[in-house]
Amino acid sequence: MLNKSAAVFIFALLIVIATCSRSNIPDSGSALVTAEHHPFGKYEQPITLRIGMGVDPTFKSYTGETPARNPWVTAIKDTLNVNIKIDWMVANENMEQKIDLAIASNTLPDAMVVSQFQLKQMVKADELADLTEVYHRYASPVMKRIIDSTNGKAMEHATFDGKMLALPSVEAEDISMMWIRQDWLDRLGLQPPATMEKLEQTARAFVERDPDGNGRADTVGIVTGPSLYDDFHSGPGSFNLNPVFSAYNSYPGFWLKGADGKPVYGSIQPETKAALAKLRDLYGSGLIDQEMGIRESPAEAVIDGKGGIFFAPFSGGYWPVPEALKNNPRANWQAYALPLDADGHFNAKMFKPTKSFVVVRKGYEYPEAVIKVANLILRDEYKYGIDFQPLRITLAPRDEISFSVKALHDVMAGESKPEDFADKVEYSLLHNDLNAIKNTKLAPYDRTDIQYWNTRGSNFKRAYSLLVGGRNLLDPNLNKVSSIYYSHTETMETQWRHLVDAEMDLFTQIIMGVAPLEAFDRWVEEWKRQGGDRITDEVAQAMMQR
Incomplete structure (x- = not known):
């Protein structure tokens, strides 16, 4: 018979053996093992991620790819x-309605992309997983650097009561600017219009002085669309009038600090x-x-070679300028931080870095x-x-455009080499930008007129957008104007769309002469x-709680 000391020893040994055995048994409720605790760690056993997806029904893949069978799903x-399994799929224009229905019925896929308004609804309904721990543990260093580039603003939009309830997008800082036919200016002996007075004179010359030389009165001064300006929800958009309003120190759709320090609505x-x-x-x-507002697309006048001025962000070099060049390769579109206000400032609306969210x-x-x-999408999008x-959400460093412009200038000037930026992996397009620039931009490198470009180059749209449009983010006259509030209040959830629609309708009617200016009051x-x-009071209260 065992003595007492031996019995105690054997009992302890059995406990150790049982504990070790259990530690080697995978948790049946999780596919995770130690090797998987990595931003790109592969699961030992396959798992399924069901998503909701919006698609363009007119898009046709020439390689036979589909939303369910494509290189991304395979990778x-x-x-x-x-x-990746598609729980449901709808046309992009129906995506908002589908998500709203899913939120209301709490029939959600495992993950999807939502707007800020939808995010707040889901938070209120307690439908979302807390991503705080998994983000800090699994987000790649590149992703974290990008999100940190917003100085906490992206995380602020995704955090509720101390919990990270969504993965926020980050968009590069950009502004609305003037795109203008430099060749028309040159033909008429004009300079880029620096003030509102000069803008009016230039637009008149473009309409009345036959800038295209075809002998017909068929040109348009300022091309714009039905959306007159961007509000605090989104922007910058194309073919609106943001810079004209800003030249009058007017910021419709933004929340501003009034003379008494309290929030006021810019409109x-x-x-x-x-x-x-x-x-x-x-x-x-x-x-x-x-x-204005009648054309199928406001870009028609630009693409057809009839428009002389439009306002858009740096991406005007992606679209519509390349389409216009197909019709007239000599159309010399240049971009400027104009018009200036009475004090010589180019007042530019600045927009929030985060416009969409991945929720779980x-x-x-x-x-x-x-x-x-x-992580994988961010690393392998190229x-x-x-x-x-x-x-899909955008994840780009907040200063991506301005940083890329400066890097391109340094490389073209011979002050740096592309390999000097090898550690800037968060700027995912920079490697290609720098290595392609001297095959895209022709000498002299400090001239951006269209004749100094290889418009057939594979990186032309990107490089043109950066060096013609993006340079304006570095303009010394730039005065950045931010909305002091970018979120939603309780009353906004029910009233805002109606108020905004009424606002845009009236402003359009005033501009077009359908309603008198006095209708504004x-x-x-x-x-x-x-x-x-009531909304203004709610914004004030929200600001006080920060």
């Missing part, structure tokens, strides 16, 4: 052992009325496209898989492109009564 499976300020009065004069004089359904077993997929990319009072004052 994610091969690299991570994650099977209802006297400066906006002054800007509308000038735009009404310009339209009435035929200097703004008389088919509460209860999904593998929330870290969503972060891993995002390989597989954006077609059929699952859970009546609308301001109506805006206040129909929820504007």
